[in-house]
Amino acid sequence: MTRVLPESQQLPRxxxxxxxxxxxxxxxxxxYGIPAEQLMERAGAAAFSLLRARWPQARSLxxxxxxxxxxxxxxxxxRLAHHSQLGVRVLTLGDHSRLQGAALSAAQAYQAAGGSIEPFTRLPPDAELIVDAMLGTGLERPLTxxxxxAVAQCHSSRAPILALDIPSGLHADSGRVLGAAIKAAATISFxxxxxxxxxxxxPEYCGEVCFDALRVPALIYASEIPAARRIDWSQQGRLLPRRRRCANKGDFGYLLVVGGDQGMSGAARLAGEAALRAGVGRVAIATHPAHAAVLNLTRPELMVHAVAEAAELGALLQRATLVALGPGLGQDTWGQSLYRQVLAANTPLVLDADGLNLLAQDPQRRSNWVLTPHPGEAARLLGCSVAEVETDRFAALKHLQERYGGVVVLKGAGTLVDGPGLRPVAVCMDGNPGMASAGMGDALTGIIAALIGQxxxxxxxxxxxxxxxGAAGDRAAEQGERGLIVSDLIAALQPLLGLADEAV
Structure with missing residues (x-):
C-alpha cells in the first residue's frame, strides 16, 4: 500500500x-454559470502546478x-507545458474525432499554440514524466x-506518472482494478x-493523493450526501471521553476475553493486553485450562480463568460489562460451547476470528455487537468468494451490516466501518503494510472493546x-515496516493515547 503522504493530510473528509x-x-x-471550459482550464492548471512542484527538474513530459x-x-x-518551454508529446488513445465540448476546445487551443498530437503506438523509451489523462472516472469494464x-508500457517505464482524477483502469467507486490500471506516483482529484x-x-495505485476543488461554490456540496468519509487518528483522538480526576477502574469497563484454545493462547493474550493499553478498567480472560496458569506470567494485570466447560463462564459473564469473543477460540466442541454460552448472555460484544466463522455457520442478527471480519471472514459470512468481497468492499460492508446488524468493521487497506442509521461509511486513513502480520486483528478487537468499556x-x-x-502501527513502523509485530503496535498505544489526552 502506498501511503497518503503528509502533503495530503488536509484533504477533504x-x-x-x-x-x-x-x-x-x-x-x-x-x-452557477461556470463554463465547462473554465473548469477544465482550472483542472489542467492545478495539475500542472502540482507537476512542477513535485518534479521541478523535469524538462519534458x-x-x-x-x-x-x-x-x-x-x-x-x-499547452501550459509547451508555453513553459518544456518538451511535450501528446499521444492519443481512442477516437480523436469524437472529441467534443470543452475537451475539443482544449485540444484545439493546444494545437493553436504550436503543439502536435500523434496516435499512441508505443511509449517513448526516454519518457521523463508521464501524465495519465486517458480515462478518468467513467470506466466500468476491463481495459483491453x-x-x-499503454498501461503495461507505463509499468515498464521508469518515468513517474501523474494521474488526473483517478489512475486509468481503477474503478472510482470501489478501488478495484479493471483488468489493468496505471500505478501513479501521484493522483490529483477534482x-x-x-x-x-x-x-x-x-492506495496501491494512486500514490500521493492531492485535491483541487476548482474554486466551485461551497454551496454545491449541499446537494449530495457524501457516500463515505475519511477518518484518522488526528481527528478521532479528539473524540475520546475525558477522564475525571476522581475516576476509578470501575468507570472504564470490565472486559471478558473469551478464547485461546489449545495452541492458540497468544490470540486471547494479545487482545487482553491491547485492551489494557487502550485504557479499559479491567480485563479477565476465559481460556483453555491447558495454558491458563501461564498465560499472564509476564502480564500479571490480566486475570486469567481456566474454563473447561461453558457452564463455568456464567459467573464471569455476570461480572463483565462487555465481551471480546473469538481470538484463538477454535471451532471444535470447546469453542462452539463457549460461543453459544456468550451469545445466550446477550452482553455487549466484539466478535472476531473464529467467533465470526461460527456465526457464518449459524447466522443471526443483533444490535449490540461489533463484528470485525477480514475479507476471508467476510466472504464466509456472506457466502461468497474473497474476490467478490474485494471487488466492491463498500457493497460487501453494506450487505454485512444489513444481514447481521450492529457495527461492522471490514479490515484491510482502507478499513471500512459502518453501523445503523444514516452515518456515511468511515474509511480509515491510518495503517501500513507492516501490519500484515499475525495477531493484528486480535489487538484491534481488544482496542475497540476497550473504547466501548470507557x-x-x-x-x-x-x-x-x-x-x-492504524496510528499505533504507523508509529511502530518508524523503525521499519518489514518485521513489525503486534507487540510493537501494542507498545505504541499508550504514547498515542497520552498525546490524545493532552489534545482533549
Whole structure:
C-alpha cells in the first residue's frame, strides 16, 4: 500500500461516488454559470502546478490523452507545458474525432499554440514524466487492446506518472482494478474525492493523493450526501471521553476475553493486553485450562480463568460489562460451547476470528455487537468468494451490516466501518503494510472493546479503534515496516493515547 503522504493530510473528509461528482460538476456549470471550459482550464492548471512542484527538474513530459474530458485536462497541461518551454508529446488513445465540448476546445487551443498530437503506438523509451489523462472516472469494464498495452508500457517505464482524477483502469467507486490500471506516483482529484482512491487497491495505485476543488461554490456540496468519509487518528483522538480526576477502574469497563484454545493462547493474550493499553478498567480472560496458569506470567494485570466447560463462564459473564469473543477460540466442541454460552448472555460484544466463522455457520442478527471480519471472514459470512468481497468492499460492508446488524468493521487497506442509521461509511486513513502480520486483528478487537468499556458508543468506538490501531502501527513502523509485530503496535498505544489526552 502506498501511503497518503503528509502533503495530503488536509484533504477533504467527504468521499463521493463518481456519479455524485459528475452531478456536482453539472451543478457548477448549469446553476452557477461556470463554463465547462473554465473548469477544465482550472483542472489542467492545478495539475500542472502540482507537476512542477513535485518534479521541478523535469524538462519534458508525455501526455497520454483519451477522447473524453480527462483527455481535455491533459491537453490543458500540454499547452501550459509547451508555453513553459518544456518538451511535450501528446499521444492519443481512442477516437480523436469524437472529441467534443470543452475537451475539443482544449485540444484545439493546444494545437493553436504550436503543439502536435500523434496516435499512441508505443511509449517513448526516454519518457521523463508521464501524465495519465486517458480515462478518468467513467470506466466500468476491463481495459483491453491498446489501452491495456499503454498501461503495461507505463509499468515498464521508469518515468513517474501523474494521474488526473483517478489512475486509468481503477474503478472510482470501489478501488478495484479493471483488468489493468496505471500505478501513479501521484493522483490529483477534482471537485470531489472518489471513494475508490482510499480502499481496495486504490492506495496501491494512486500514490500521493492531492485535491483541487476548482474554486466551485461551497454551496454545491449541499446537494449530495457524501457516500463515505475519511477518518484518522488526528481527528478521532479528539473524540475520546475525558477522564475525571476522581475516576476509578470501575468507570472504564470490565472486559471478558473469551478464547485461546489449545495452541492458540497468544490470540486471547494479545487482545487482553491491547485492551489494557487502550485504557479499559479491567480485563479477565476465559481460556483453555491447558495454558491458563501461564498465560499472564509476564502480564500479571490480566486475570486469567481456566474454563473447561461453558457452564463455568456464567459467573464471569455476570461480572463483565462487555465481551471480546473469538481470538484463538477454535471451532471444535470447546469453542462452539463457549460461543453459544456468550451469545445466550446477550452482553455487549466484539466478535472476531473464529467467533465470526461460527456465526457464518449459524447466522443471526443483533444490535449490540461489533463484528470485525477480514475479507476471508467476510466472504464466509456472506457466502461468497474473497474476490467478490474485494471487488466492491463498500457493497460487501453494506450487505454485512444489513444481514447481521450492529457495527461492522471490514479490515484491510482502507478499513471500512459502518453501523445503523444514516452515518456515511468511515474509511480509515491510518495503517501500513507492516501490519500484515499475525495477531493484528486480535489487538484491534481488544482496542475497540476497550473504547466501548470507557463509554464510547459502539460505532464511535469502532471508528476511533481502527484509527488508533492504524496510528499505533504507523508509529511502530518508524523503525521499519518489514518485521513489525503486534507487540510493537501494542507498545505504541499508550504514547498515542497520552498525546490524545493532552489534545482533549
Amino acid at each position: 467527504a468521499l463521493y461516488r463518481a456519479e455524485q461528482v459528475r452531478s456536482l460538476d453539472r451543478i457548477a456549470i448549469e446553476q 508525455v501526455v497520454l490523452a483519451g477522447a473524453g474530458n480527462n483527455g481535455g485536462d491533459g491537453y490543458v497541461i500540454a 487492446g491498446l489501452w491495456a498495452a 471537485i470531489g474525492l472518489k471513494c475508490g482512491l482510499f480502499t481496495g487497491l486504490g 463509554g464510547m458508543e459502539p460505532v464511535a468506538a469502532a471508528e476511533a479503534g481502527v484509527c488508533l490501531h
